[in-house]
Amino acid sequence: MRKHWFHWAVVAVLSTLPLVMSAQDMPDMPMETNGDMAVHPVAASTMRAALWTNKLGYAGGEEMRVYLTLDAMGDMDEYTYFVYRENIETGMRQYLPAQSDGAMLGDALMDTLGATEMFQAMPVPEHDQSLIWRGAVPAPGLWHWVLEVRSADATQVVKRAYAKFVVSQAPEVVLGADGTDTEISTDTTWTNDTIYRIRHQVFVNAGATLTIEAGTLILASGQNAVLVVEAGAKIMAEGRREAPIVMTCDQPVGQRPSGCWAGLIVLGNAPMTRGTGLAEGVIPETRPVYGGDDPTDSSGVLRYVRVEFAGVDFNPETQPNAFGFHGVGSGTVIDHIQAHEGEDDGIEFFGGTANCMYCVSSGSKDDSLDWAFGWQGTGQFIFIQQDTSGDNGIEADNDSQGFDRTPRSHPKLYNLTMVGGVVQDLNTTSGDGMRIRVGTAITARNVILTGFGDDALDVRDNSPSLFMDGTSSIANTILHANGGNEGADQLNGLVEGDVMFVDTDPMLVNVRFEANPDPRPALGSPALLIGSGATPPSDGALDTSAQFVGAFGAENWLEEWTFFGDEFDYDVF
DSSP states (O other): OOOOOOOOBBBBBOOOOOOOOGGGGGGOOOOETTTTTTEEEEOOOOOOEEEESSSEEEEEEEEEEEEEEOOOOOOOOOOEEEEEEEETTTTEEEEEEEEEETTBBSSSOOOOOSSSSSSOEEEOEEEEEEEEEEEOSSSSSEEEEEEEOOOOTTOEEEEEEEEEEEEOOOOOOOSTTOOOEEEOSSEEETTTTOOOOOOSOOEEOOOOOOEEOOOOOEEEEEEEEEEEEEEOOEEEEOOOOBOOEEEEEEOOOTTTOTTTTTOOOOOEEEETTSSSSEOOOOOSSSSOOOOOSSSTOOEEEEEEEEEEEEEOOBBTTTTOOOOEEOOOOOEEEEEEEEESSOOOHHHHHHHSSOEEEEEEEEEEESSSSEEOOOOEEEEEEEEEOOOOOOSEEEESSOOOOOOTOSSOOOOEEEEEEEEEEGGOTTTTOOOOOOOTTTTTEEEEEEEEEOSOOOOOOOOTTTTTHHHHSSSSSSEEEEEESSSTOOOGEEEEEOGGGGEEEEEEOOOOEEEOSSSSEOOOOTTTTTGGTTSSSSSOOOOSSTTTTOOOSSSSSOOOTTTOOOOOSSSGGGGOO
C-alpha cells in the first residue's frame, strides 16, 4: 500500500563515508561542516531509500510531485530525518515539515516532524512510493531535493538521497522532430537553462565543438535519436557531482524503457585493427568514419555524464550502445560516466587508446563493458552492476577477422567491482563475469567479481595462450559465488594457474539492484587487508594510492550524480 503521510530526491545515493565505521570510532573522526549542522561520519545503514520527482525538467508554472520509498531492511536504530529543497547554484534551502503533501516549506532548519531545535528520533518509517509533497515548481535554475537521515542526536549523517531537477526559463529546443538530421557545423553551446529534446540523428561535424553546460538535461526518444560526435569534432560535456549532465529517455519517470533512444557515439582518429572504417553500430551505417594514426587524439571531455535507457538492437551489425567510443584517443577525458538500463551494451570501446576513470555500467541488457578492434586504453575505478537478464559483465575481443591483428586489444584495468545478477535474484540468467575471447589480452589488478550466473572468467579462442605466455594477467583479485561454484571451478579456459585470486566473501555493504547502492567493503572485508591490493603503476594515468581490492575504498564515489534501480520502483502512475 502506498502511504501518503510524510517523510521524503530522481537519484538516491548513500552519503560519502570514510569507511563503514563502528560507533566507537566516531570520537576520533574529524568533523565536517554541512550546511546548518556539523557532521560526523557514522556507520552505513543498509536501509532502502529512494527519493524522486515526477519529472526531471519543468517549465515555469508547472506542478511538481515528490515521492519517497523508505524501508528499514532490518535496521532497528532510531534516526532523525531532514528533507529540504536546495538551489544548487545559490545554496538556498527550504525545509519540509511533516504535514500534508502540500505543506509549506520553511526557511528555518527543521526536521520532518517540524521540530526546529529538539529534533525527534524514531525508527525508520516505512514508505512505498509515498507522495510527500506537491506544489508549484520554484524559480528557474538547477535544484534538488535532499533527504538526510542522521543519528539520533542529528550530528552524524548516515544516509543521503538526492532528486535533481531543472526548471527551465527558455523555450525547449527540439532536434529532428521532422525526421531530418541535425548538423552542428559551428561551435555550439547547450545551456542548462534550456531543455533539449532529440528526435532524430544529431551530428557534430569535424571542426566543430559542442559544449554542454553542467546540469543540462537532454531528453531523447526514438530508435534514430542519437548524438554522434564525428572524428575531428569535440564534445565538451563537463558536468559536476552536484550538477551532472543527464541524457535520458523522454518518457515519464517510472515508465522509461531501455532502448528508448540510441545513445551517445564518439568517433576519433586513434589507431584500431582495421585502420580506418565505418563505425559499427552507428546509424546511419554508411556515414560515420573513424580510426587513424593519432593515439593522443582528443574528442573532448565527458565528465559527470549519465546516459540512461539508450541502446538499440536493430540487427547483429547495428547495435548502438549507451556509450560507444570508436577510435577515441587518449587525449579525450572520460571521467565519471554512467550507462544505465541500456538495451545493448553499456560502455563499448572499438579500438582507440581512450582511458576511462570512475566508469559505471548498471542494468545493461547485454554486456556492461565491451571492447574490440584493438582498444589499448586504461581504466580505473570501474563499477559494474549487471541486470539479472543481462549477458556478461565484460565481453572482450580483438578482431574476428584476424585474432592477432594489431594493435591488439590490451587494456590495463585497475580497481574494478563487478556484481552479477545472482546477488539480485538467485534465478538469474546473467552470463559470465569476464568473457575474454577472439585474441584480446587483458591486464587487471584489484578486482572484486561476485555473483555472476556463469563463470567468473571464461577465456576462449586463442586468448588462453596470452595468459600462458604472460601477455595477459589477472591478479590481486577476489572471485566469489559465481556460477554456483567455488575456487578454480569459477574459471574456464585452462587459465587456473595463471590467474591469481582468492575465493572469499568481499563483504560489500549494499549492492542490491535499487536506489542507494553502497558497494564499499565493510570493515573486516578481505578487500581492505594491507597487502591485498596491488599498487597501480605511477605512469600519470592512475591513482597510485588505490592499493585496495575493488573500485571502492574510503569513498562511495557514486554519491549524488548517479541513478540506480529498476524503473518499476519509480512508477507511481
